Amino acid sequence: AQSVTQLGSHVSVSEGALVLLRCNYSSSVPPYLFWYVQYPNQGLQLLLKYTTGATLVKGINGFEAEFKKSETSFHLTKPSAHMSDAAEYFCAVRASGNTPLVFGKGTRLSVIA
Amino acid sequence: SQTIHQWPATLVQPVGSPLSLECTVEGTSNPNLYWYRQAAGRGLQLLFYSVGIGQISSEVPQNLSASRPQDRQFILSSKKLLLSDSGFYLCAWRRGTTGELFFGEGSRLTVL
Numbered sequence: 211a212q213s214v215t216q217l218g219s220h221v222s223v224s225e226g227a228l229v230l231l232r233c234n235y236s237s238s239v240p241p242y243l244f245w246y247v248q249y250p251n252q253g254l255q256l257l258l259k260y261t262t263g264a265t266l267v268k269g270i271n272g273f274e275a276e277f278k279k280s281e282t283s284f285h286l287t288k289p290s291a292h293m294s295d296a297a298e299y300f301c302a303v304r305a306s307g308n309t310p311l312v313f314g315k316g317t318r319l320s321v322i323a
Numbered sequence: 324s325q326t327i328h329q330w331p332a333t334l335v336q337p338v339g340s341p342l343s344l345e346c347t348v349e350g351t352s353n354p355n356l357y358w359y360r361q362a363a364g365r366g367l368q369l370l371f372y373s374v375g376i377g378q379i380s381s382e383v384p385q386n387l388s389a390s391r392p393q394d395r396q397f398i399l400s401s402k403k404l405l406l407s408d409s410g411f412y413l414c415a416w417r418r419g420t421t422g423e424l425f426f427g428e429g430s431r432l433t434v435l
Contacts, residue, residue: 300366305422311424
């Protein structure tokens with residue numbers, strides 16, 4: 211079975227500081243991993259995904275994530291936070307059968323001016 | 324390109340009233356479709372999924388039902404709403420083998 215753990219339900223950073231959102235996964239099959247962002251009262255938007263190949267994946271809005279199989283991690287980073295990055299972020303892993311993805315509980319990112 | 328739309332965006336309903344939320348996908352055929360709910364302070368809960376017209380699978384027993392009358396239309400319904408049905412409802416479709424989901428804008432339901 212697949213599962214996702216996001217460490218920290220709320221992360222607060224200063225504008226211009228490094229953003230690091232942590233995600234660890236468990237998967238019985240080769241993992242496909244995803245990060246989504248959700249702004250208030252909006253749907254989820256795909257930020258980036260890892261399927262195969264290069265383990266460092268670049269996404270939209272300057273975010274990137276690195277797949278580390280040995281650590282079963284897929285942490286999301288951005289070198290310099292912007293006020294517009296304030297949102298909820300969800301990590302997800304491909305599931306089996308007809309369940310498409312297993313989501314983590316989300317991390318709310320606050321950016322302080 | 325593919326698009327997905329939900330409506331209404333916001334709904335305030337009294338307890339015991341019916342519900343109908345609609346989701347439509349454009350630009351793809353025979354998509355797998357999903358309804359999720361986000362309750363306040365909680366993550367995403369998968370409610371229903373559909374792999375084709377008339378085919379509905381329920382993940383969680385509840386006061387809600389889903390239907391798929393057309394290939395690209397997915398409807399979430401209730402005959403009598405409960406307070407606990409309040410939340411943010413999201414429709415999504417699934418892309419091919421990699422499995423990522425693409426979400427609609429969401430529908431916020433408040434039951435009073």
